[in-house]
Each structure stands twice: as C-alpha cells, then as structure tokens.
Amino acid sequence: MHSLWKKIEQSSLETWPALHSKKVGGWNVRLSDGYSKRSNSVSTLEDIDPDVTLEDQIVSCEADYHKAGLPVVFKMTPFTQPSELDQQLHLHNYQIQDETRVQYRSLAGIEEEYK
Secondary structure, eight states: OHHHHHHHHHHHHHHSOOSEEEEETTEEEEEOSSSOSSSSSEEOOSOOOTTSOHHHHHHHHHHHHHHHTOOOOEEOOTTOSSTTHHHHHHHTTOOOOOOOOOOOOOOTTHHHHTO
C-alpha cells in the first residue's frame, strides 16, 4: 500500500505542474506565482544530497521563495525525506497550515455500476 500512496503523490506533482520547477538537492522547488500550495511548495519526496546539511537545504529553498516574493511552503507527506525534516522545520518556527487528504478508488467494474 505504501508504494501505491507514493505513486499517487508523485502523479499529483506531474498532473498539477508548477510554472517554474527546479531540483534542489533531491527536493523539487515548485513556484507558480499564485496562491495554490500544490504548485507553490517544496516537494520533499527524495532525500537531500548527502554533502549538504539539512539546515543548508532548508535555507537554499527559502532563498528561492523569498526571491520570488512567495511564502515558503514545505509539502510534508508520509514519504518526506529526510524523516527529521518536520522537527527541523519546527525549530525554524514553521507551522502546519493546511491538511490535505487524498482518496482513491479502483476503477475495475465501474462501467457496471453506472449502466
């Protein structure tokens, strides 16, 4: 089940693209000049470069958002890497803003249900 959830998360990033996106040490920094956190957030699905400290990684991402004049948002999921990111962001006074729930359903047999 865990791998399915991660695939759904990765697919959502691809189907709701940002205007500007770049990789920063394994994370995907997404900037779209708007209010949508989905396309204006740091996707933390991959681990950071082992030669970079977590603190430097956070500061680098923050600089991109400050330069764009956008609030810094880190998208936290059960797949966030590294796992200690949540605690580190708390030390930077980040707070949970919104919670999102994703639902899915198998489409097998759906045609029969709607005949």
